[in-house]
Amino acid sequence: MQLNKSGIMSSWEQVKFSLSPRARGCYLVTDEVVRALPQIKNYKVGMVNLFLQHTSAGLSLNENWDPDVRSDMTKALNKVVPDDNGQVFDHVDEGPDDMSGHAKSSIIGVSLNIPITDGRLALGTWQGIWMLEFRNYRHTRYCLATITGLKG
Numbered sequence: 001m002q003l004n005k006s007g008i009m010s011s012w013e014q015v016k017f018s019l020s021p022r023a024r025g026c027y028l029v030t031d032e033v034v035r036a037l038p039q040i041k042n043y044k045v046g047m048v049n050l051f052l053q054h055t056s057a058g059l060s061l062n063e064n065w066d067p068d069v070r071s072d073m074t075k076a077l078n079k080v081v082p083d084d085n086g087q088v089f090d091h092v093d094e095g096p097d098d099m100s101g102h103a104k105s106s107i108i109g110v111s112l113n114i115p116i117t118d119g120r121l122a123l124g125t126w127q128g129i130w131m132l133e134f135r136n137y138r139h140t141r142y143c144l145a146t147i148t149g150l151k152g
Helices: 030-036 038-042 067-080 098-108
Strands: 009-022 025-028 043-052 057-063 111-117 127-133 139-151
Touching (some): 009 127, 030 127, 030 139, 038 043, 057 098, 057 139, 067 098, 067 127
Antiparallel strands (some): 043 139
């Protein structure tokens, strides 16, 4: 903890955690993230940055209720960047979903910033944290969370 210019104590924490192994698809992981970060409840106001340490998966905020949105997103992304077996992409060392996974990761991104208000993630009514897996094979993905703010 450190004092800011106003004499208020601010805190920084960093936690690395894994997400359950999943094959290609879009998955609602809000509850998994909250379980991995119980210290969020100690913050009155702050931010959490979630950084996925991978190049063929992504993080997004999106629909948290209807699972059809997640399967539709998988279909849409597969249409935008289809798998390839060396006909278009040169980088297919790990299979036809290799380069398409990297491209989708760049499109979606690998980090999120989410405000913390009164010890909870300040997500909108229909927002949830998604982990998007772009590879066919089930992978364990690691996330680095950096939490900063004022404890209350």
